[in-house]
Amino acid sequence: MANSELTNGSLKAYAQLLQSKQISSLELTQAFLQRIKQYNPSINAYIALDEDKTLAQARAADARIAAGSAAPLTGIPIAQKDIFCAKGWPTTCGSKMLANFVAPYDAHVISQFDAAGAVNLGKTNMDEFAMGSSNETSYFGGVKNPWSFDRVPGGSSGGSAAAVAARLCAAATGTDTGGSIRQPASLCGFTGLKPTYGVVSRFGMIAFASSLDQAGPMAKSAEDCALMMNVMAGFDERDSTSLDRAKEDYCRDLNKPLAGLKIGLPKEFFAEGLSAEVGQVIENAIAEYKKLGAEIVNISLPNTGLSIPVYYVLAPAEASSNLSRYDGVRYGHRAAEYTDLMDMYCKSRAEGFGAEVKRRILIGTYVLSAGYYDAYYLKAQQIRRLIAQDFVEAFKQCDVIMGPAAPSTAFKAGEKVDDPVAMYLQDIYTISTNLAGLPGMSVPAGFASSQDGPALPVGLQIIGNYFDEARMLNVAHQYQQVTDWHTLAPNLPEGKA
Amino acid sequence: MALSIEDIKKVAHLARIEINETDAQATLNKLSGILALIEQMQAVDTSGIVPMSHAQDLSQRLRDDVVSKTNLRDEFQKNAPILGNGSQELAVAGGLYLVPKVIE
Numbered sequence: 001m002a003n004s005e006l007t008n009g010s011l012k013a014y015a016q017l018l019q020s021k022q023i024s025s026l027e028l029t030q031a032f033l034q035r036i037k038q039y040n041p042s043i044n045a046y047i048a049l050d051e052d053k054t055l056a057q058a059r060a061a062d063a064r065i066a067a068g069s070a071a072p073l074t075g076i077p078i079a080q081k082d083i084f085c086a087k088g089w090p091t092t093c094g095s096k097m098l099a100n101f102v103a104p105y106d107a108h109v110i111s112q113f114d115a116a117g118a119v120n121l122g123k124t125n126m127d128e129f130a131m132g133s134s135n136e137t138s139y140f141g142g143v144k145n146p147w148s149f150d151r152v153p154g155g156s157s158g159g160s161a162a163a164v165a166a167r168l169c170a171a172a173t174g175t176d177t178g179g180s181i182r183q184p185a186s187l188c189g190f191t192g193l194k195p196t197y198g199v200v201s202r203f204g205m206i207a208f209a210s211s212l213d214q215a216g217p218m219a220k221s222a223e224d225c226a227l228m229m230n231v232m233a234g235f236d237e238r239d240s241t242s243l244d245r246a247k248e249d250y251c252r253d254l255n256k257p258l259a260g261l262k263i264g265l266p267k268e269f270f271a272e273g274l275s276a277e278v279g280q281v282i283e284n285a286i287a288e289y290k291k292l293g294a295e296i297v298n299i300s301l302p303n304t305g306l307s308i309p310v311y312y313v314l315a316p317a318e319a320s321s322n323l324s325r326y327d328g329v330r331y332g333h334r335a336a337e338y339t340d341l342m343d344m345y346c347k348s349r350a351e352g353f354g355a356e357v358k359r360r361i362l363i364g365t366y367v368l369s370a371g372y373y374d375a376y377y378l379k380a381q382q383i384r385r386l387i388a389q390d391f392v393e394a395f396k397q398c399d400v401i402m403g404p405a406a407p408s409t410a411f412k413a414g415e416k417v418d419d420p421v422a423m424y425l426q427d428i429y430t431i432s433t434n435l436a437g438l439p440g441m442s443v444p445a446g447f448a449s450s451q452d453g454p455a456l457p458v459g460l461q462i463i464g465n466y467f468d469e470a471r472m473l474n475v476a477h478q479y480q481q482v483t484d485w486h487t488l489a490p491n492l493p494e495g496k497a
Numbered sequence: 498m499a500l501s502i503e504d505i506k507k508v509a510h511l512a513r514i515e516i517n518e519t520d521a522q523a524t525l526n527k528l529s530g531i532l533a534l535i536e537q538m539q540a541v542d543t544s545g546i547v548p549m550s551h552a553q554d555l556s557q558r559l560r561d562d563v564v565s566k567t568n569l570r571d572e573f574q575k576n577a578p579i580l581g582n583g584s585q586e587l588a589v590a591g592g593l594y595l596v597p598k599v600i601e
Contacts, residue, residue, distance in 0.1 A: 104572040197552035334578030346515035381548030437552025
């Protein structure tokens with residue numbers, strides 16, 4: 001089998017090849033490592049690779065398969081966003097602050113993949129502390145969108161996104177605080193799922209905004225995401241917000257027919273700000289769902305526009321507290337020269353954090369400071385409830401909500417980097433689900449032409465009710481049985497031979 | 498509400514981030530744009546609405562007060578920062594972390 005074919009398989013196909021011993025995990029892993037060597041120098045999706053560790057895991061997986069005790073993902077090479085602590089691996093969160101940090105323990109997500117026998121291919125690039133929508137705030141440099149190298153992959157999970165799209169991994173993990181799985185999935189043309197808040201443990205996942213952060217899968221199809229969810233989800237007592245629920249099989253409903261499914265279309269998701277070409281792709285996708293027997297219901301989420309102002313109070317407020325731990329005392333960057341303790345704190349933090357992270361810490365500190373708490377933080381929490389209630393009302397009328405995942409296709413590197421507000425508007429369709437704690441996903445739905453470049457991927461967003469991931473995966477999977485957008489991969493320019 | 502350079506300096510101090518005049522001015526411009534965005538909230542009547550602090554309506558789980566973790570101090574101290582001020586050593590000694598003297 002040619003290398004390019006081997007790196008383009010589904011997780012189910014890999015599991016069958018591995019468990020019937022047609023290929024070994026070592027061969028599969030080496031095929032991906034070879035491809036990473038060829039393309040990563042230009043794409044910059046991975047920021048930490050450790051061939052010895054990776055190959056040792058592949059050999060262990062082969063031994064497990066030989067012993068007859070393989071799990072569905074045993075031997076399959078997965079990329080891990082660099083926000084997850086993985087013992088013995090550099091874990092930087094895309095920041096100079098943690099450039100020399102080697103994780104002393106495993107995040108829950110990492111230990112779940114280890115227990116499943118999956119192979120860790122490496123740590124992927126990301127916006128610094130997950131703050132960004134283009135991967136351009138990373139201390140380790142931007143990431144190329146595999147569909148067009150002059151474009152961004154989206155963010156903050158930009159490295160994982162480019163790795164999935166360029167077939168530099170079988171699947172990847174991401175985290176989503178305001179859209180960081182779904183917006184890059186849309187911009188890079190693959191399937192990504194942000195689960196209900198509390199379904200995947202945050203233990204060992206470096207905190208940005210704790211009431212919003214949630215990890216999820218980034219993969220080539222809904223079925224692959226379901227298999228990833230079976231590994232990632234589950235109760236963990238080490239995360240105080242982890243939900244103690246019975247273990248689910250996220251594949252259980254994949255093959256259910258969609259006849260009678262009620263799809264809600266919120267008018268606010270198709271208003272001003274949405275690119276006309278993207279809107280057309282979404283309409284075509286909805287038409288496909290009608291053919292599958294779904295009913296369309298027009299709904300309203302009237303407070304959608306407020307989700308961005310609310311988010312840019314709450315997320316920075318939580319971030320300013322979470323990031324106060326980086327003081328240069330016990331780990332992380334410490335300034336080379338300082339006079340006293342205060343000077344050490346202030347210099348270490350000024351040097352260790354990038355511009356966007358500092359901006360958000362300052363906003364958060366400001367909105368929490370004496371005299372402003374009620375006007376900003378409390379007010380934002382009140383409107384957060386209004387936004388969540390909009391969804392409660394909407395789900396009385398429909399089973400799932402659909403719309404675009406991002407307002408446009410991938411934009412050019414540098415285009416929005418000096419305009420934080422324009423960058424923030426990238427997440428207009430995704431943020432409200434984080435505020436409500438609902439699950440959301442992005443599914444490849446076609447391509448939109450751009451005026452000054454190639455046609456670029458567009459993602460259809462599917463929002464479900466709390467704990468309705470299995471249904472959302474069913475809804476996405478059925479679409480992927482009648483369309484082939486999710487199977488398309490970019491033609492990469494020649495990498496290193 | 499309009500921000501001033503003095504506000505920026507005060508907030509930067511509260512956040513323990515050193516900031517010089519040039520950066521303070523650039524930060525003021527960017528933060529003013531973001532605050533203008535946030536101000537959209539003030540048009541909403543939120544009287545009587547219970548603030549939503551979290552995505553799930555849960556009470557804090559409690560556990561028995563027993564030792565639940567192994568001691569990883571040596572592992573953790575491998576990540577200690579470089580001491581600085583001319584020293585390339587890690588900022589640790591005898592299992593403790595070294596910081597500038599704070600009590601005379």
